[in-house]
Structure formats: structure tokens, C-alpha cells
Amino acid sequence: MGEKPNASMVEEVLSVYPEKARKLRAKHIVVKEEGSTCAIKANIKCVPGLMTARGCAYAGAKGVVWGPLKDMIHLSHGPVGCGYYSWGGRRNLTKGVVGVESFTPMQFTSDFSESDIVYGGDKKLEKVLREARELFPSVQGFSICSECPVGLIGDDIESVAKKMMKELDVPIVPVRCEGFRGISQSLGHHIANDAVRDHLLGKRERDDAGPYDISLIGDYNIGGDAWASKKILEEMGLRVRNVWTGDGTVEGMMAAHQVKLNLIHCYRSMNYICRHMEETYGIPWLEFNFFGPTKIKESIRKIAAQFDETIQRKGEEVIAKYEPLMRKVIDEYRPRLEGKRVMLYVGGLRPRHTIGAYEDLGMEVIGTGYEFAHKDDYDRTFPQMNNETIIYDDATEHELGEFIHRMRPDLVGSGIKEKYVFEKAGFPFRQMHSWDYSGPYHGYDGFPIFARDMDMAINSPTRTLAKAPWKKEKEVR
């Protein structure tokens, strides 16, 4: 290894590819250097015949953005598969009686049969909407999330939505998120944002709008994250009028144009609507990060600075209130985690947002990457990273496996599809999409759980047992 060991390692890993592929992939992988800025290539389509961690537009629109909005029915329009696949996979928690106040845990599909493919699904769609409205009278609206075949057979879901909205007297939102659109779930986020913009936003006026009203955007309440974030904001004196979209409501979305500030956590999936609200309604938006006490403190101050002294004072009070608890967590776990090296490969905001939390625990992120990021995500990521960190976009199984096997991190954070691969290879692993059935990780409530989970993964006694004693002996001989 030379002076830039990681750079040469990357070269080595890529050297197995044919020249054309090597050149292509080299643009997706960067080793951060002193003062370097983002030069990564991102948001490029996948190669047919290979495995990918990416999802599709439907996954981004229905699975990520619309699904957690609890008082609507999100109809998976088309054959059964997509709806089934996206059912309950993301642990978006909601409050309220299922089937009355919350439809998020349920799955609704128009369940196309062959004849629907042949003769078209518009008539069926009408019937389905009518039935669902009758069966669930408390429903506050529908989204129609179209699946691949719908886009091919020439159905006009927009017209059906328009017609049925009149008949059923609730918002009905057509979402053209067929899976073949775009090259990952990312376009699905955009499509979902546009559908919110066109069919919900600004459709309702509140009569109790106030100076501290905000929206919490891009928090899907995985494992209760949004509740943990909301708690901080409310303790600061702010009024969270809606969460986009974890445990959120239609009403909140429709009146969202009246808030004073949009706070965005997951930039990737929700920046579109923030920009729109800024342009159209003049609502400023602010990115923040509620992972780990350092970032939380920074974020509280940044947010408070947008408001008056009352909020600023309260913000400081919140910081002071949780300081001892955070200190205790760090005192307990930092000695066990100090110097541990982490590699991440996830979607959304986590490849950069969680870095501060790891650093609070004395850990170092030595590699990170996104499944479906855009260049602006990497622009936001580079400043967060230390030199020599490897940053990879849409990594192949080969690349990820090689990096991990060569760099031997103490912890890998990725998705369930990777979980069993790397765990079997002996790497401590955490699912960083769904928090591995744990959570929340956001806010002051989340950090103790985050710390405990990382400790458990890294320091589990199980790790030391993997090798059979007869193998150990052989090595000694």
C-alpha cells in the first residue's frame, strides 16, 4: 500500500472489471482527501443481470412517502405482488385504531387478474374505491399508487380519481409511480412529492395558525423516530402541525402551506416539496439532524435561531435538560466503542446523518454510501467525512464485499438484504433502514437505544464463539 492506501485498494477492487466497466464504476467511488469536494457520479441506472439493493419508483412513492400517512387508504393498483411486498416492511408506527384511524398497517390492492390486464382496470378501480369508502367510512382519502402494468395498458387513473373524488367526497390522489419509471426509488419520492403538491397542499385553511407552527418533513416514524423528534421540537415551544409523513394525517398535509418553517430530516425524499413551498408560499426550510447529542444540539440552535428569544431560551433549556442523560450514555458506552470503525451503505439520509452519533460514541465512519442518492446528497456528505473515507454510490455486491473484507470494519450498517450476508461473514451488523426491530434512534429518546444497539452488535459475546475450538487449535499448531 502506498501513501493513499484506500485509493489503491479501490483501484485493486475495480481492477477485476473489464476496462469499460472499470472506468464507469470508478466514477462512483471516491476516497475523500483533504479539502476535496464531491466528484462522485450518482443516480445512474443499474446494469441488467446483476443484483442491486435499489428499489423502484413504486417503492419510493408508496412504500416510503405515502404509506405512513395514516388516515388515507393507499391503494396498490395493479397485480398483487407490489402491494404485498411493500406491506409492513418499514415499521412506520402510527397511533390510532387500525381500520378506523390508521390504515397504514393494512394493505389494499385492486389485485389485477389477467382480464384486468386485457380489458383495462379503470372500471375496477372505480368499484374498488367505492367499496373501500363504504367499508371504511372514516377514511380521509385515497392514493392510487399505480404498478407497472397499469402504465402499459393505457389506464387513465387521473380521470377515475377526478370522477370518484366528486362521488366519494374525499381527496383521491393518482400517483403515477410505476416501477419502471426512473432508476431507483428516488424518482418515486419525486413523483410522490409532486402528487402531494398537486392534490393536497393548500386545499384547506386552518383558523388557528400561529407564529410557532412548523412541519416536520421527511420523518417516517420508523420505530417511533418522529415521536422522538417531535418531543424535542415541542419542548422547544414549537407547534408541530404535521409530520411528513410518519403518523401523519391528510388534514395536516392540506394545511401545510400555513406553517412558518419546514424542518426537513430526510432531504433526499422530501426536498422537492420544501422547495415548492418556499417558492410558492415563501416558507423557509431548514435541514437538521437529530442523531446523537452533538448534532441534536447544533440542530436545536439552528432551528431556534429562526425564531424569537423565547424559543431560543427554551432550546437552551432543552439542551441543558438532556445533557446529563447524554453524558451518562456516553460514559457507559464510549469506553466500549472508542475507535471502532464503521462502514455504512443505506438509503435516504442515514449515510451522512448518523455519522455524528457514531462520533459521539468515539467511533469512526470509514466508508459510506448510498443506494440511490443524487449528487446533492454527496455534496452534503463530503464535508461530514474524514479524510481517507471511502464513499461509494450504488455499490455492487462485489465492491461492497471487497471493501468490507479488506477494510474489516468493526460494524456494518446496511439493509436486511445485506444483513445475513455480512453476519455470516462474521461482521457485526445493524440494519440501518428499519433499525433491526429496534428504535427510535432519533432525538434524545433515541440515542441511548442507538448506543446500546451498536454496543450489542459489536461487543456481543457471540462473536468470539464463531470459530470452533478444533479450528482454533489447528491454527495454533
Place this chain on the structure above:
Amino acid sequence: MGEKPNASMVEEVLSVYPEKARKLRAKHIVVKEEGSTCAIKANIKCVPGLMTARGCAYAGAKGVVWGPLKDMIHLSHGPVGCGYYSWGGRRNLTKGVVGVESFTPMQFTSDFSESDIVYGGDKKLEKVLREARELFPSVQGFSICSECPVGLIGDDIESVAKKMMKELDVPIVPVRCEGFRGISQSLGHHIANDAVRDHLLGKRERDDAGPYDISLIGDYNIGGDAWASKKILEEMGLRVRNVWTGDGTVEGMMAAHQVKLNLIHCYRSMNYICRHMEETYGIPWLEFNFFGPTKIKESIRKIAAQFDETIQRKGEEVIAKYEPLMRKVIDEYRPRLEGKRVMLYVGGLRPRHTIGAYEDLGMEVIGTGYEFAHKDDYDRTFPQMNNETIIYDDATEHELGEFIHRMRPDLVGSGIKEKYVFEKAGFPFRQMHSWDYSGPYHGYDGFPIFARDMDMAINSPTRTLAKAPWKKEKEVR
């Protein structure tokens, strides 16, 4: 086989014994003939070295009589075994918070160690009572049920009880039920009755005694039996002031001398106290039978006849009210059970009391016997039986096995110790001590459950599957 096939069968079964044993056992087994009266020999000690279904005095006193009385602590005084053995085996249900209103589900023992055997247990007993009173301030009294070693080492539990009763200000009842006393649990019943008589009965006066006050005696609320019986009596307009002892209370026992009538279900275990109350307080007592609609009807009328016309009218109303339900049960199950033959071997009242219920379902009891009965039990049993019924006292495994294998009943009713023996031999079986985790079987609430359970045992499809198809084929060949 001759004219009296069962008699000659009995002879055959006994013929394997040596002459002396044959003669002895022959006195315990009788085949009912036209007009015959009880000539059975009963309540004779067991032979050492053999298996027996009988328990001991401790089992009868603590396990049967005292245990279900819920607001007392029944201390198993001595080593750990007896208390542990008798813990929760009989499913005596009680209402109330465990450890506050009901101590029946719990197990308390003075847990003798070797030094207690050597130096005596009286001092320890004092401490144990004091501690238990302190730990469970709501306890309404104690019974001290002594185990075998206590009777040998010269402990004076009576003095301790007397002394501690003053100190702790609750009734404390010494019960001299060491297991070696008597030849079965039966003496334990008697000892327990005597202890009630000497230490509880008549110790308290009610100020609300009434003309319809009764006690329900000899119902231990197995699987809720007492509740089912009580329901009928209360619907008849009677006031059940206490149940002896299922779900019963100390207070009820102490004021029991004020009731107008004692109704006794399990004659064997509780006749002593009834006779005592008759002699001392002039309270009449009446045996009744709440198994199956025929016997229930008879019993309601017999009970009502002890009271005025109001009760008699109400009694008839109760009969009429449940008639359709009983009819429905019989219509459903009788066609499936008609002509099925039953053999019983249990304790207490069941070998005779359940016969009516079987007959209501069209079934026939072809053999019955008691584990620990006295002659008066058999006197009560003979009139209930058909000719040719075999009646056996304290049957050995050999005898019971032979009778069952030779007579091939459609159902065997006995205890858990026999359950797995006869089930393996392919006989439908019901535990008739504890109702096999089912119940209640008493009263109108119980009969539908009784019918369903007998049907399930006899007509379970499982029965027809026992023989492997390859064995079936061999037989055909």
C-alpha cells in the same frame, strides 16, 4: 360363560391369586344381582409392596378438605415433599386476588431440614406463623396440616396453635393428619371435619341469619362445580351462606351453625360434620346429586320440599327454565352415546353420583368402584346400579386391568395415574377426579360440558387411527 357371566369372570380374574389373597379380595368385589344389597367389604388396609390409587390422611385433610378454603393459609408442616405434591393438583377454583383474598393457589410449608427433625419443629412453627401473618396481613387464619415426621418427633402443634392464636389474633387450627394415620385419605377427611368442628364451627354469630340460609357441603369447586351448583340453589331462592369448602371462607365456616339446612354432595368426605351439626345444633342435612338433568330435577324437588311453597314454586321454575337446554344437549349427544358402556373407578361421590348423568345420555355404567370408600358408600351405591354391574373396592391394578380388558367398556373414568395406562391400551378415558382440565360438570351449567367431553372421549376420530394400516392388512390376511 354361564348364567352369571360377570360373576364367573370375577372368579377367573381372582383365580390367579394364592388362596388366602383370593378369599380376601373376593370380599371386595361383588356383582349386583336382582334385589341384592351391599355385601362388599371396604375400608381395609392396603398390602405393602403393591401399587395403590389411595392417598393418605394428609391428602384427605389438606389436599381435599382444607385446601380449597381460600382465605386461610394451610401450612404443610414438615418436610417439603407433601406440600409440593398436593400443590394445585385438584383445580379447586377460587375468586379473589391471589395472596390477598385467596391463598388456595399458593403453597406454604415449614420445609423441615434435618435439624428440625432432630431438635423438633415447634419453635420453627411459631416463627413461620408469625412471618406468614406479617407477610400476608389479610390472611383470615391458619391450618397446620402435619406431615408424617411431625407425628413421630413428639411436636406439640396444638399448644403452638393455641399460643399463636392469641398472639396473632386469627384462628389457628392444628390438623393431625400425618400420612400414616388410617388406611387412605378417608381418615384425613374425618380428621379435617373434626378440626373444623373443634376450632371453627360456632365461633361466630351472624346478625342477618334468614329462613332460607343453607350451607353447600362437600363441593370443592373443581373446575367451577360449586359455582354451578350454587347458581341453581340461588335461583331456587335459597341463600348459600358458605360452600364447604370450594371457594369458601373462614367466616362462613364459623357461622355455619346458623343455617337452616345442610346440603351435602360429597357424602364421604363431609358426612361427619353434618352429623355433628344435626346432633349439636339440630340442623337437618340432605344428600343431593347435581349430575345430569334427571338427578338435578329429583334433587331440586327434594331440597324444595324442605322449605315453603315459595321455594317449591321457584324450584319448579328452575326445572322448567333449563328443560329446553337439557333437551337440546340430550338430542345432540344421546344418538352418539346411546348404549355406550362405562366403567368407573374414582373416589368420593362420583362412582355413584355420575350414573344418572350417563343414563341421561343413554349410557350404561357396567362397573364402578371406590378407591377409599366405606360400607355406607356402597350402601348408597347398590340401589343405583343395574343387575350384573360389577362393584369393586380398592381394586388392584391387576383386577382393574383385567375387568376392563375383559368387559371392554366404551369409556373408562378414573384418575390421572390410570389415565395414561388405559389410554395407551386404547380405551377412551376421562379423568373423573379433576375433569381432565375441563368442567364444571355439576348443575345445569355442567351437563352440556359433561356430555361434550364424554362424546369427545368416545367418538374422537383419533381412536380409529390407532392401528397402523399395515397391521390392519395383516389381520385381514
Place this chain on the structure above:
Amino acid sequence: MKNSVSLAERHYTGNPQKNSPALGATMAYMGVDGLLALLHGSQGCSTFIRLQLSRHFKEPIPLNSTALLEETAIFGGWEHLKKGIAKAADKFKPRIIGVMSSGLTETFGDDMNSAWASLLQERPDLAATPVVLAQTPDYIGSLQEGYLRAVLALLETLASEPAPREAKTVALFPGAHFSPADVEELKEILDLFGFEPLSLPDISTSLDGHDELEPAPVVQGGISLSDIRRLPGCKAAFSFGPSMTGVGAALEKRHGVAHHQVDSLTGLEAVDAFILKLAELSEKPIPEKLLRQRSRLLDTMADYHDQLGTKRVVLALEADLLVALTGSLTEVGAIVQGALTASPLGLQAMPPGIPVAVGDLEHLEDIAAGSHLVIGNSNARQVAGPKKIPHLRAGLPVFDRVGIPQKVWVGYRGTQQFLIDVLNTMAK
């Protein structure tokens, strides 16, 4: 709360029981060693299927994708499929490529056979890699259908040539309801009779949850290609589950292998019949070990018939497992109050007199009232939970209990375990 639209009138599906055929096909492919599974569709499909199956099996699921995009939706995916097969073959050199189609590609009518033929003309060097093509649009049938189509395609593509007759080999075609441990148990039973079992697919060595796998884009473990090629020479063949009967029938028709249909391998009678058949075929006495297992099962049935008898059970399962568990429950006197399934395939084997509906879990809600037990996958908790009915997890997906791939439901042992599970679930 729900208002009433009757099942017969309903057009929408709420909380579906039906799952995707492509997912079923993936399960079948996962039981073939060295196979590279390739989903012809949008990349989301493959990612979703990997996620769903990982959640159930707790194993990595190597499933590749032809990654169709918007332009393909206009011009069709034919070329993409060719590219995908070529890429996969070149890059990973798999022993076999197993392709399944999707709702997308079937809607625009991609002819996979002609694509493969065309690719072969361009790239004759690829002829050494067998390509199995299964049509699995998710608007036809459910999981079972996709599984069946993949197994049939494997058999027809890979075992088309005759093979030398062997006296000891027996072909096994377990249904989609067989867990990895079920397949292992079945193979052990065959072993006890001295047979060499060849199971297509065989997930007992690939999805059994063992350690020390390296990540790979192809299946590791499962039946080998050379063993698949021996299937035409087997002494006999057994199909397990009513949906699978066509597989053994196809082998019989083409290669004259005597085929025996086994609708169920759960329940005393069902297992007895199978064991008797094996004894006949092997001309051997029934092994002591199996007799002991039978005796133990019988003992459990005798001991608990009174706690099982008259218990009312509702089941929501695909037909193969539904038939198996219904039979076992019925023979211990439990009452199948109602059953719900995903599609009609295999329902012909249901015992008469049991109400079965093809529908969704909202329908299960209607039929579950008053029952003592719900048997269904994890999603059925949405019915069992609010109604406070004990819920035994069975079928797929099960993501809220662990040890699912390790569970045995077949044979005497599996039946005994099933009855024990039923009782313990009701005891809680």
C-alpha cells in the same frame, strides 16, 4: 369500523392472502445448486422479493434483475432479457440460469423463449449454460402457482433427456409449503428405507440457515444439476401437495417413472399411507425408528384428543398446507370452522364439507369469530390480535416469530410437533 360489502361482490383485496408467483418461483429456484436467479422485470421486484424472503428465512436471497426502465416499457424488454442473461452468464459463470417473468414483462408480452433462442444465435458459447424460463406474472395465481411453474420449468428444461434407471433413487417434488427442515425430514425418511432421495427443489441445504456462507450471486446448496439429470431414471416419484401433482405426472409421462401423488404428509393417516407405500416400494419392513415415531405421535394424539377435540380452528393458507393441516386437525377431532386460501390451485384435495373461500384476510375476519385458534402467516395477526384469538404462525411470510425454517410439519415427528404447537398456542 368495517361496513358490509359481501365477499362475492367485492372487487378490492384488503390484507391479501395471495402472494406473488414470482416470489414462489424464487423459492423454487433457491433449492437448486449453482443457479443464478434472474427476475425479468423492474429492479424493484427483485429487491422486494429478496426483502420478503430474507425476512422469512433470515437468509440472503441471491436474486438478480434485468432492471427494466421506462424506455423498455415502450419498446418491450426482449433485448433487456438477452442482455441480462448474457451479463449474468459472463460475469458469474453460473451452473444454471433460472429466469422468472413479472407482471410488467408479461403485460407487454415478452417472448422469453425467442429471446433466449436469439441470444443463443448471437452467442453460441452460452449454450453450455442451461437457461430455465418460467412465466410468473403476478396477475395469475399466487405463490404456489409461481413455485409450480418454476419447478415444472426446471424439470422440463434440465431433465428432458432419459437417464439410466436406478433401483435406489426416488424423485421427490415437495410443494412450496415445505420448510427447509421439512425437506430434510422427508429425505431422512427415504434414507431409512435405503433409498437415495433426489428432491427438486431441495431447500434443506440452501435455506436451512447455516453459517459460513460467503456472499454469492448464485444459489449455494440445493440439488445439483447432475442429480436433476438423474430424475428420469428414478425408481419412483412423489409429488407433495395437491398443487404439485403435475410435476410428478410430467416425469411419469415423459420418462415412465411411476408417480405417486401425496396430497398431505401431515397427520397420522397421511403419513401411514406414505410409509406403507415406501415399504412396498422398498420391499423392506418399516424401520424401527419410524415405528417408534408413530407410536409417539399416537400417544400424543391419545393424551390430548380431549383438548383438541371440538376445538374450532380457522386457517388462512395456500392450498397445499391448508390440505395438510386440515387433515391432521380433522383426525384429532378439531373442527375446521372455516378456511381461507389464495387461489383455487390444489383445492380439489380439500376434504368435503369444510367451508373454503378464496379471498383476503378481511374475509378471515368474518369467519374467525368464535374460533379457538387462527392458523396463518404473520399478517393474520391483524385478525387474531384484535379478536384475541390465539394465532399459530404457519405459511409465509412469518416475520414475528423465529425458528420458522427449522420447523418440521411433516412425517410423524412433524405431525406431533404440529399438535404440540396447536395445544401450546391455545394454552397461552
Place this chain on the structure above:
Amino acid sequence: MKNSVSLAERHYTGNPQKNSPALGATMAYMGVDGLLALLHGSQGCSTFIRLQLSRHFKEPIPLNSTALLEETAIFGGWEHLKKGIAKAADKFKPRIIGVMSSGLTETFGDDMNSAWASLLQERPDLAATPVVLAQTPDYIGSLQEGYLRAVLALLETLASEPAPREAKTVALFPGAHFSPADVEELKEILDLFGFEPLSLPDISTSLDGHDELEPAPVVQGGISLSDIRRLPGCKAAFSFGPSMTGVGAALEKRHGVAHHQVDSLTGLEAVDAFILKLAELSEKPIPEKLLRQRSRLLDTMADYHDQLGTKRVVLALEADLLVALTGSLTEVGAIVQGALTASPLGLQAMPPGIPVAVGDLEHLEDIAAGSHLVIGNSNARQVAGPKKIPHLRAGLPVFDRVGIPQKVWVGYRGTQQFLIDVLNTMAK
């Protein structure tokens, strides 16, 4: 509600953890074929023990009694014992008679050895029937103690003579915590290495819950007398559970059989050590089947370490099982918050730093607060239930769950099943 009297000060026992040694001795005797078990005491003892063990094993328990009566309480039971042995021997012609004493007979100090010697003088014809005498008053120790005394008495009485040395036989002394299925699993592991296991006792063939038994006054199934007599010639001996170490040590001392103490056979490390020892002894490679089982266990540990880690568990078990399960829980990162046991026998093997108390279930109530899981017998539900802590049934008696004798807790498979059970119990 309970007031506070501290455990150290308490004299009474509430909801005992301790069980009767005579019951433990009965369990040991039930693993010896053709043995007639005879309890020297009041008949209630034997009836109660039969009831308790039937409730747990769901099997008939043939236990006879000397049926002592009041007059005996004055004159002692010596003559009754002689009568009992003679009667049992004459009537049932058992292969062996196994006697255990009771609190009653030990209190009046019956000398069982002299009774038997005296009987032999009167009836020299009885010399052909070996009589095993175990002293098991229930005021000394708990279930484990009685079991140990019976096993020791069996060994010392029946295997006193030297036997020809055999290369393939291995003596196994499973503790009272071994289920019938555990003993079977253990024997299978020995089989895989080519050993012939001789297990004293062996309840895997007597209490395993099989059908087709005829009722009998003697034990049917279990180790035979002739196999017990081969124990002195074994190549090696293993005692399982810390309470059992004296058994193997006795065999070693008397007959020079190399003894290996196995404190636990649950948990990866514990099983590894045992397997390694067998490999050494057999001079064979570790069988593939075991390696696969290990790999599966490891996979389960890897998959769920995060759901097991930091979980706080309390256990109420006798020491042998306590040591086994504690070890397994500790190695997956669970925290044993507290443990309760019946007597000190075997506690020396508990890992240091874990708070263990000898006491009753009222004490368990004190230590269970804030835990995620209670592991104990059915009586522990009185603690777990009101506190709403998930409760995994283990130990004896278990009467409110079924399939208990069929459950495996040992070896790689048993450990995997245990972890799965822990997870599923917590998931409810």
C-alpha cells in the same frame, strides 16, 4: 399484598422451588428396565409422586409402596419393608427392586440395609433379585439429591463387579434435568462417533411418551441390567450436570474408567468442548451432521444476538439446568439478572458474578422485577403471570404446556431450540 420479611430471616417457604428427593429418585428408577420401584413410606407418598410425575411426563408411573400405617409409626417400618420387598418380588418377579425411603421412615431411622440382609436370611431364594436402596428423606436436599442418590445406589449395587473392557462403550450419567428427548439426543451424538452409549438412567425409551405399553408394575424401557453390568468395562464415562460428578467419579475410582465431567451440554462453547472430547476419544473427525448442526446454531446466534443481547433473564431451576441455561444465555449476551435454586448441590459450577439464591418462588418475585423473561417450572407462572413477564417453561413440573418430554435442550440442536424458544416466548 406482601409485607417484607427478608429472605435471610425467613423460616417458612412459600411456593417452594425445592421438590422431594424421593420424587427425584423415582425419576432415576424410571430409566431402568424391569425395575420395580418401591417407596418405603406411607402410601400417600407414592400416590402423590405418581400423580406429580404423570402430570409432567403424561405417562403412567409404576411406583409401589410399603404402605406404612399408624402402628408402624410406633414400631418402625423395618418389618414392613421386608414384607414389601418380599411381596413385590414374589408377585411381580421384577428384574430389580429399587427402594427409596421417605421422611417418615428416615425419621424413625429404619436401617434398610439390615432389613434386606435379614430378609435374605429368611428368604435366600430372593438373592437372585438385586435390591437397590436409596436414602431419600425429603428433609435433606431437593429433587437432584434424590436422583443422585438413586443413581449412585444403582451403580454401586448393580455395577460393583468388574466387567471386560470394551473399546466402543461409553458410560453416560445424565442429570435429573435431562428430558427423555435429551437423553435420546445425547445417545445419537455418541452414535455418530461410532460409540455405543450406555446411559444410566435412560428415560429416553421409558418416559418418551410412546404408545402400545401394557400397564405394568415395573419399568418398561430404560437401560437393562446386563448393560448396567457392562458399565465398569466402558472406555470412558461422562457425568452431565455439576450435581452428577460423583457418579462418574465413583465409576472411575472403583473400576478405573476415565471420567469426564460435563457441567453443561447447552450453549455453543459447552457443546464444542464435549464434541472435541468425543473426537479425541474416538480418534475420528467430527461428523458432518454435527458440523452442520453447529453451523446452524451459529447462524441462529448471529441472526438474533441483537434480540438476545442485554435481555434480562431470571431463572428458577435446580442447579444442573440452571448452570446449563445460564451458560447459553450468557454467551449470547443476555444478562442473568438473578437466579433461584432449590439447594446448594451443583452450584459450584455457576459462573461467578451471577446472583444466585437458594430459596422459594416468593423470593423469585423479589428478583424478577424489570426482567424480560422468567425461566422456571409451571409454578413460576404465579410470579410471571401477575408481573406480565414472559415465561419460558423449564424444569419440573410443567403441567400447563405440552410436549415437554419431547423437548431437546442439549447439543447444538437443543441449544438452537432453546434460543428459539427464548425469542418466541419474549415475542408474545
